[in-house]
Amino acid sequence: MSLRKARTLRVGALMPAPAAYIYAEAVTTLSESGQGVAQRRRVRVGGIVQGVGFRPFVYGLARAQELGGFVRNDARGVVIEVEGATEKLDLFAAALVEQAPPLARIAALEESEIEPRGEQDFTIAQSADEGARTALVPADIATCDDCLRELFDPQDRRFGYPFINCTNCGPRFTIIRSVPYDRTNTSMASFEMCEACRREYEDPANRRFHAEPTCCPDCGPRLSLEPGQAVSLLREGKIVAIKGLGGYHLACDAANEQAVARLRERKRREEKPLAVMTSSPELLVELAPEEEALLRSAERPIVLARRRADAPIAASVAPGTEWLGLMLPYTPLHHLLCADFGGALVMTSGNISDEPIAFENEEAKRRLGQIADAFLSHDRPIERRCEDSVVRAAFPIRRSRGYAPMALPLPVSARAPLLATGAELKSTFCVVRGDQAFLSPHLGDLDTELAYSAFRTDLELYLAMLGVEPELLACDLHPDYLASKWARAQELKLVEVQHHHAHAAACLAENGETGPALALVLDGTGYGPDGTIWGGELLRCDLAGFERVSHLDPVPLPGGEAAVREPWRIAAAYLERAERPVPFPGWSRVRESLKVNAPLSSGAGRLFDAAAALLGLREKVSYEGQAAIELEQLAGHVEAEPYPCREEDGHILGADLIACVHDDLAAGRDRAEIAAAFHEGVALACVEACARAAEPRTVVLSGGCFQNLRLLASVRRRLEERGFRVLAHSLLPPNDACISFGQAAIAAYAMAR
Numbered sequence: 001m002s003l004r005k006a007r008t009l010r011v012g013a014l015m016p017a018p019a020a021y022i023y024a025e026a027v028t029t030l031s032e033s034g035q036g037v038a039q040r041r042r043v044r045v046g047g048i049v050q051g052v053g054f055r056p057f058v059y060g061l062a063r064a065q066e067l068g069g070f071v072r073n074d075a076r077g078v079v080i081e082v083e084g085a086t087e088k089l090d091l092f093a094a095a096l097v098e099q100a101p102p103l104a105r106i107a108a109l110e111e112s113e114i115e116p117r118g119e120q121d122f123t124i125a126q127s128a129d130e131g132a133r134t135a136l137v138p139a140d141i142a143t144c145d146d147c148l149r150e151l152f153d154p155q156d157r158r159f160g161y162p163f164i165n166c167t168n169c170g171p172r173f174t175i176i177r178s179v180p181y182d183r184t185n186t187s188m189a190s191f192e193m194c195e196a197c198r199r200e201y202e203d204p205a206n207r208r209f210h211a212e213p214t215c216c217p218d219c220g221p222r223l224s225l226e227p228g229q230a231v232s233l234l235r236e237g238k239i240v241a242i243k244g245l246g247g248y249h250l251a252c253d254a255a256n257e258q259a260v261a262r263l264r265e266r267k268r269r270e271e272k273p274l275a276v277m278t279s280s281p282e283l284l285v286e287l288a289p290e291e292e293a294l295l296r297s298a299e300r301p302i303v304l305a306r307r308r309a310d311a312p313i314a315a316s317v318a319p320g321t322e323w324l325g326l327m328l329p330y331t332p333l334h335h336l337l338c339a340d341f342g343g344a345l346v347m348t349s350g351n352i353s354d355e356p357i358a359f360e361n362e363e364a365k366r367r368l369g370q371i372a373d374a375f376l377s378h379d380r381p382i383e384r385r386c387e388d389s390v391v392r393a394a395f396p397i398r399r400s401r402g403y404a405p406m407a408l409p410l411p412v413s414a415r416a417p418l419l420a421t422g423a424e425l426k427s428t429f430c431v432v433r434g435d436q437a438f439l440s441p442h443l444g445d446l447d448t449e450l451a452y453s454a455f456r457t458d459l460e461l462y463l464a465m466l467g468v469e470p471e472l473l474a475c476d477l478h479p480d481y482l483a484s485k486w487a488r489a490q491e492l493k494l495v496e497v498q499h500h501h502a503h504a505a506a507c508l509a510e511n512g513e514t515g516p517a518l519a520l521v522l523d524g525t526g527y528g529p530d531g532t533i534w535g536g537e538l539l540r541c542d543l544a545g546f547e548r549v550s551h552l553d554p555v556p557l558p559g560g561e562a563a564v565r566e567p568w569r570i571a572a573a574y575l576e577r578a579e580r581p582v583p584f585p586g587w588s589r590v591r592e593s594l595k596v597n598a599p600l601s602s603g604a605g606r607l608f609d610a611a612a613a614l615l616g617l618r619e620k621v622s623y624e625g626q627a628a629i630e631l632e633q634l635a636g637h638v639e640a641e642p643y644p645c646r647e648e649d650g651h652i653l654g655a656d657l658i659a660c661v662h663d664d665l666a667a668g669r670d671r672a673e674i675a676a677a678f679h680e681g682v683a684l685a686c687v688e689a690c691a692r693a694a695e696p697r698t699v700v701l702s703g704g705c706f707q708n709l710r711l712l713a714s715v716r717r718r719l720e721e722r723g724f725r726v727l728a729h730s731l732l733p734p735n736d737a738c739i740s741f742g743q744a745a746i747a748a749y750a751m752a753r
């Protein structure tokens with residue numbers, strides 16, 4: 001049986017207002033109809049009837065006709081037994097073929113009369129082999145306290161053994177090849193358990209009963225280097241590549257300025273903050289109770305917390321920011337290293353620049369050989385890469401190790417398995433089975449050949465692990481995103497989703513809702529259906545479609561991408577729009593590029609870049625969001641009246657805010673106050689746009705700019721003061737990592753209609 005040839009669902013204008021889009025799904029109908037009259041019938045349906053929502057559909061039909069019986073999948077398709085009045089059975093049989101789910105293909109239908117049983121209730125019966133196929137794959141879990149005690153107990157047979165684990169902790173997601181989750185389906189398969197380990201494994205009273213990766217020094221994996229040797233090298237200021245759960249880290253002494261500088265140079269990472277691993281977080285940061293709880297949670301993410309002024313770490317670990325990303329040791333090897341080393345270690349992804357993390361031994365040697373002075377590796381293979389998660393108290397910034405592949409519920413059930421391919425930066429993909437969305441770990445920026453091939457490998461592994469064959473795809477509308485190109489090349493039905501609608505849908509769906517709502521999406525860059533770059537958007541939307549209510553007035557980006565790296569160019573474009581003099585010496589030259597390469601952008605990120613450049617924070621950035629982060633920091637908690645900002649014909653005139661920044665700077669006003677007034681001005685302008693839109697009374701907030709805590713707090717407060725209900729992200733990152741989830745929600749909803 002083959003799937004139907006690709007049919008792309010383009011967006012079409014169905015809503016009354018201009019610039020309105022809706023995703024719709026054509027409903028397939030089949031014309032055959034059932035026959036025969038009986039009080040109980042057995043119906044066998046063949047064709048594509050599994051994983052297409054067929055059983056819930058049958059259940060609904062049977063309940064509607066008040067029939068008893070059951071529906072069940074088996075190796076050949078679906079078996080149904082229904083019992084009731086003859087005319088109701090006839091109606092049921094007709095509806096079964098006429099109203100079948102859109103992705104179902106009924107190839108064969110047999111009916112027979114059987115003895116009635118007097119059954120009144122109708123149920124969906126479980127099939128024998130189904131348990132395995134839909135079994136959930138657990139995430140990786142940090143070493144538990146019981147294992148830690150054994151690790152440091154000289155009397156224990158696993159004393160100092162870096163692969164100790166139990167049923168409550170240890171590697172999962174990163175060692176599983178396929179389901180069901182048995183040792184034979186993991187990368188522990190090649191390690192035969194010794195007598196002692198097997199006894200524990202088979203003893204229901206033992207805490208290692210069916211702990212699939214269990215092992216000991218006699219039978220388990222081995223390190224390539226003694227931890228003590230690695231610690232000596234780290235103390236000398238050397239860089240060591242350390243194999244972790246989902247890939248290699250590059251480690252060095254976080255207090256050693258030269259070591260950190262060398263790591264940055266070799267890794268080609270200029271200023272983007274580096275994460276730190278420590279057993280004593282209280283020496284480095286001020287921890288709020290919720291930050292402490294996250295830090296100590298079994299997921300063990302990197303937590304962003306405020307750095308202490310006297311933190312004993314090198315300035316170049318996190319230059320220009322008062323935030324520090326830190327994590328506790330989460331594998332037995334980490335615990336051994338940290339206990340021996342004492343101080344804090346830089347623990348950053350094993351890659352060059354923003355490439356995918358290295359996770360295979362040979363690959364790591366090849367790619368990290370020029371960076372690391374030594375390798376601390378081992379012979380337990382990693383089955384799939386998975387980078388560390390990054391969270392701040394209110395929401396995740398990167399949802400990856402410890403969380404993947406934990407399912408997130410969708411507010412609507414997909415009638416067939418589907419795959420959403422996400423965006424391009426901070427990329428993730430999302431696989432949906434029923435109402436369960438399995439978000440991939442962080443894939444990084446999908447803009448290089450290496451990243452793209454890693455994406456395809458990750459995808460294949462993920463689908464195999466979940467046992468899912470997608471029947472519908474969703475992707476970003478962007479013509480050039482590699483993941484979108486991949487999706488378009490598949491022979492499957494495809495829903496192309498506008499970037500900021502996906503942001504809004506992600507926030508709605510994460511909060512268990514389908515809309516309608518207003519959506520304030522403040523973001524960097526996304527493809528608009530009008531060919532301009534969108535990113536400062538107020539939408540009125542639900543999971544079915546959206547209407548662009550108002551947006552930031554677009555400005556030209558002089559030099560396109562170059563303007564994103566050099567925010568002064570955007571500041572210049574804004575100043576011209578605001579009819580203010582441009583102070584940047586390079587402008588007369590760059591201005592020429594306005595004639596040839598200056599795409600229009602309504603991106604909110606660009607407005608923050610402009611203000612930051614004007615305030616002299618930086619004219620160039622070395623990582624995305626850097627200027628905005630520094631602007632937020634400058635504003636701090638300084639109080640200021642918001643700058644005024646007009647809206648004309650649905651265009652929020654951001655240049656008004658830049659004019660104020662310029663004029664106050666010229667008047668010698670305090671820069672922190674200017675930054676604060678700018679933040680409040682953006683918030684007020686957005687909230688006033690919501691107030692003008694008036695309905696619905698719920699506003700969802702998404703987009704990378706809402707990682708800015710001051711902006712988020714101000715927008716939320718102002719909206720609530722005006723009686724709006726506010727929904728924000730708490731399970732998913734507000735940045736583009738949430739896009740695949742939003743696409744998935746939209747596609748699932750389109751199927752359900």
Ligand code: ZN
Pocket residue numbers: 143144145146147148165166167168169170
């Ligand atoms: Zn344990």
Ligand code: ZN
Pocket residue numbers: 193194195196197198215216217218219220
């Ligand atoms: Zn053993």
Ligand code: FE
Pocket residue numbers: 499503523524525526703704735736
């Ligand atoms: Fe985005």
